Amino acid sequence: MSQQNRLGTGGRIDRSRPLRFTFNGVDYQGFAGDTLASALLANGVDVVNRSFKYSRPRGIVAAGAEEPNAIVQLGASEAAQVPNVRATQQALYGGLVAASTNGWPNVDRDLMGVIGSVGGKFMPPGFYYKTFMAPASLWPKYEKYIRKAAGLGRVPKEADPDIYDHINRHCDVLVIGAGPAGLAAALAAARSGARVILCDEQEEMGGSLLDSRELVDGRPASAWAAAVLAELATLPEVLVLPRTTANGYHDHNFVTLHERRTEHLADLAPSLNGRRQVRARMHRVRAGEVILATGTHERPLVFSNNDVPGNLVAGAVSTYIRRYAVVPGRRLVLSTANDHAYRAALDWHDAGREVVAIVDAREHPEGDLVNEARARNIRIIPGSAVIEAQGKKRVSAVQVARIDIGGFKVAGRVETLACDTIATSGGYSPVVHLAAHTGARPEWRDDILGFVPGKVPGMTPVGGVHGKGALIEALADGAAAGTAAAQRTGFTAPAVELPKVAKVREGKAAALYQVPHVKPAMRAPKQFVDPQNDVTAAGIELATREGFESIEHVKRYTGMGFGTDQGKLGNINGMAIAARCLKQTIPQTGTTVFRPNYTPVTFGAIAGRNCREFFDPRRFTALHAWHVEHGAKFEEVGQWMRPWYFPRGNESMHEAVQRECRAVRESVGILDASTLGKIEIQGKDAREFLNRLYTNAWTKLDVGKCRYGLMCKDDGMVMDDGVTACIAENHFHMTTTTGGAAAVLDWMELWHQTEWPELEVYFNSVTDHWAAMAINGPNARKLLAELTDDIDLSGENFKFMDWRAGTVAGVPARVYRISFTGELSFEINVQANHALHVWQALFDKGEKYGLTPYGTETMHVLRAEKGFIIVGQETDGSMTPEDLGMQWCVGYKKPFSWIGRRALTRPDTKREDRKQLVGLKPLDPQLVLDEGAQIVLEKEIRIPMPMVGHVTSSYFSPTLGHAFALAVVKGGSQRMGQTVYLPMADGRVHAAEVVSPVFYDAEGARQHV
Amino acid sequence: MQHYSGFGLVKHALTYHENWQRAWRNPTPKKKYDVIVVGGGGHGLATAYYLAKEHGITNVAVVEKGWLGGGNTARNTTIVRSNYLWDEAAWLYEHAMKLWEGLSQDLNYNVMYSQRGVMNLGHTLQDMRDIHRRVNANRLNGIDGEVLDIKQIQEIVPIMDCSKHTRYPIMGASWQPRGGVARHDAVAWGFARGADALGVDMLQQTEVTGIRKSGNKVLGVETTRGFIAADTVGVVTAGNSGVLAKMAGFQLPIESHPLQALVSEPMKPILDTVVMSNKVHGYVSQSDKGDLVIGAGIDGYNGYGQRGSYSTIEHTLQAIVELFPMFSRVRMNRQWGGIVDTCPDACPIISATPVGGLFFNCGWGTGGFKATPGSGNVFAATLAAGKPHPLAAPFSIDRFISGKLIDEHGAAGVAH
């Protein structure tokens, strides 16, 4: 087969560039400029798919985004697979490999089709709700079968090798659609100097100008389009984006433009000058004005067997002939309700093929195009329609009958006409989808038999999308809107001289959607409304009969509009049919809601580069390289990579942690504490703000002092903690948990901006600016003394919870005497880029003390020995400060009702038997209890069983010589000495004694030396 | 009620499906009902069904401003599970789970409840602590649950990236085999049809515009079709609950947020279970039609517009591609939003109110679909008795005054 449907001349294809491609394993040839669909039609491929429910053979229906059938699997290699490509929107490239998504063993000989044609009768809409119920145990089997039958393409089995990116843009005027109205609008706006973006989803810009029969300024319409595009290309503020679909229209003129940069070249993005190109780019555009020039989609007529391959919408026939020089058949019958579709018959005739008849639903068709058809002696059958197609894998004939539209019945004799192609047109539905995304409900217009966009602030519809589809009108409409939009965004637009176009006189269209059949709709051969989902007119009728009267119910019960074309082809017909069955008008019936995407967009394009290393990018401290070099194992905490432990040689984690713990308790250890959140708080009301934010009091904290603070949510539950230092009267330095930093800053801004705007206070994140190194252990002071000579480290002059500014290892530092281990401890903060220098200096001097780096695990053991909580581990959003035994940290006497105070005085938060923080000592001293183990009071396990708490932290302590845990237990403070039980999933039951959560140095002697 | 069965389908096929009856009537409102349920979502319809079926109260109207099941019931991602952390929540959702397990047969309507298992991934040490804690609690409450290691996860979901190369490598998961998904519309329709058959009036396109009271006692509801009287009114209006409470003259501790979801184009079966991750923030399952059904968390701001912001969709798909790099070339077909009624403690309110005879069932937020039969069941009992069903009692509105919250944010934090 070699392009038997290709005309010898004409079209916009490049005959000098033949391209080979493969469809369902067969090799074909097309030309550059083809779509996959036009190339398939050129080669006479009729059956491109099988329908999913009835397995009926399906052919190409349309030439654009509304195509429901020609959905193919693309890709020559596994990783390059692209599921569900619409052949009408896929440019042909050399080596393209595609296959039908349905059909077994293949689309031509499909075994499922047998089941479909026999079983179809038993599969009305909603049939699965009515069956597969007994026996209940078989449902999973049924479901497996149902799932197998569903779905179109398949997911590639390999990860996507391609990359995608995002770009943010601002423009004055965004024009969506580059047909006559859009081009005129863009030109008018652009000539004013405004920043204009013009996008169009097609390979080539020009829209209907590319296949128009009309002349513009005496030349083919496409020449005018080319001239406009050439001028736009010279204007520096204009961005023209072909192959770019406005896929979503959000509030405040935020529009996403999905630009497919390489899909027309190959299935994997090719390299350009040695660099990988992005496969697709999402332009996130904020536009001053949006001009919607998206035109219309033609509605097919709904008649029996209207899905037999060889059925196309009339406009698509014209497009294939005029743009691609492909005549998709030999003998055409056109069934129409309007003049405009006559173009298909004229184009067909021009191509030298036979027009069997034009069947016109109107009694007295008249208009320029009608007259032209008459002049060519094409047979016109008025007052009639095609009521049924015949043929299996290709149309072989049609039945034509006189119809009574108002009475919805066949009103005369049925005539059979032999043909192989049917073109139909029921009218033109404005492409209102984008406007609908914003929530604007489309409005019905009786004069154009279609829904036009609802009002959207800052958006102007132009051309066909609001009923001004005739070329002469569309040009004027677009130009005027472009000028006005430019003016509204502050530019003076010179008037655009409109090109000369002759007016085409057209007769009034008839309102025909479903064509009546000799038999009632329920008994007639299937009349498809939404072919992709096998939704028929009878199905819609049945839905309404069963009480599914809202159009949303009809949609959901039948599946209408659920396909990958989202009802572009069939929805209006479906609504009209529902309206007929419910005996109401179309506007009363209303539309379903169109939502993004206008056409489907790959997950990759929406995700952009923000995957893998760019997905929530990792944060590293200034000392990270040192940690890596010293063999650290890392733990993810929030976004940070923190050293977890530093194994030496073949040490296990347990061994390493035990060694690190001992080093701190016996000499000195060092922790990279840089990941703690740090927030600068400045302003004359900084102190007052802290009073309101923290549970404890800040009024008396002097300069040079630090204090531990607890923060609650407004429900009184602990949300974060940390130490805050008073740097100056108006200046505080707050630390937060590593994971909580961003949330705390947000929280502070929220309260400041919404509740207390009168406070003069400013916040700034300085987490990355400071590196923090905590040296802990009895030798900490001696070590630090070797590196500073301007800070007096003596116990009397630099007390626990003081901070000092000075020099450490020759660089400016703030040293905080705070401790999370219970040992003598100094936290040295230096500018982050000095960190490695200071850290290194500490190790140089620290060797003699056996200075040991330790990670988060050791930190956890040491703090747990002291009963110090970790927010997020001991707390879970349901613990009050009192529950944690931290009533010392709550200032009920503070004058201002701080966040959480009111909640903490509620009766339940005051209850004595709430869950409270306790220590657990396993009865087997070697047994490290499972974190997350639930605690019960009885040894005998029965299910269900009351639980009194759970283990929050659990370790083995080398210092104590036994395992220990922290837990929260109901009424825990009253249970000291009691034995509790911990049932494990494997049936074992552990036992532990409830003890104080402070296991070590309860008096705090060690940190006060 | 016309009985549905495979045999019935064959029989009706012979008469060209011309004799199917309406699934429910379209009645004119009576002047007075024993009970009015405001809101014809899944929860409201289930309430009406169980009122009629279990309490013999059939003089009931469901008053719905739009179409039945058109609120969040029509918009959710249909995940059903009962592995909640806290006893009160676990018992309530497990009550629902048990009802799910026989619902198709009970309603004679296939709600396609598919027990394909729900997996919650852990990516950090704290995630794993929380998972252990929750699974241990579930088991002691008699709810199925397991902690899975990487190998087990990979066996159940071979296509997920369980390697160390992801941003937050998967460390383990919790697994509830009895969890799964159901066909959301069918749930609403099944309950509606069942309730209708028992005599309940479904009043669609009827908006409640006011609550009429005498002193502190409810008299009925003002609607766009006139006043309808009832001594007992149950309000089940999800995202609009705050609006209804205002009509009744009190406030609820509820914030209404947009929650979005999206679907891919239909794909051949590829994912046989529900995968959720709180850390990377996204979840996915595959519908019987083949769509990948995807969601994440709420949009941060409050609002009643059933849309949402694009950035949320971006983040969600980043999470999904992160978990399933092979989904990158799959295409998103459609996105939508619902308005969810979130409570400070992420648990519902099933409660009497300051107005006598007026009860509210709301606050289900991002995760109420799974509760639909259970919620309706305990709310019906509450309305019938005029006092809370034992499982509903802890969810009284009083808890926001007493402070007896049931905080599901913590260890169970995964929405939905």
Ligand SMILES: Cc1cc2nc3c(=O)[nH]c(=O)nc-3n(C[C@H](O)[C@H](O)[C@H](O)COP(=O)(O)OP(=O)(O)OC[C@H]3O[C@@H](n4cnc5c(N)ncnc54)[C@H](O)[C@@H]3O)c2cc1C
């Ligand atoms: C995107 C999304 C995903 C979700 N995913 C899940 C999930 O996976 N699993 C899960 O368990 N839950 C999920 N949920 C939550 C779940 O959808 C809801 O909690 C649940 O459906 C609530 O049911 P309902 O019947 O209470 O509410 P709805 O279905 O919203 O019903 C409330 C009804 O009240 C009506 N109404 C409102 N005001 C009035 C008035 N004045 N007069 C009359 N009628 C009125 C509305 O029209 C509506 O029909 C999700 C929600 C969303 C939005």
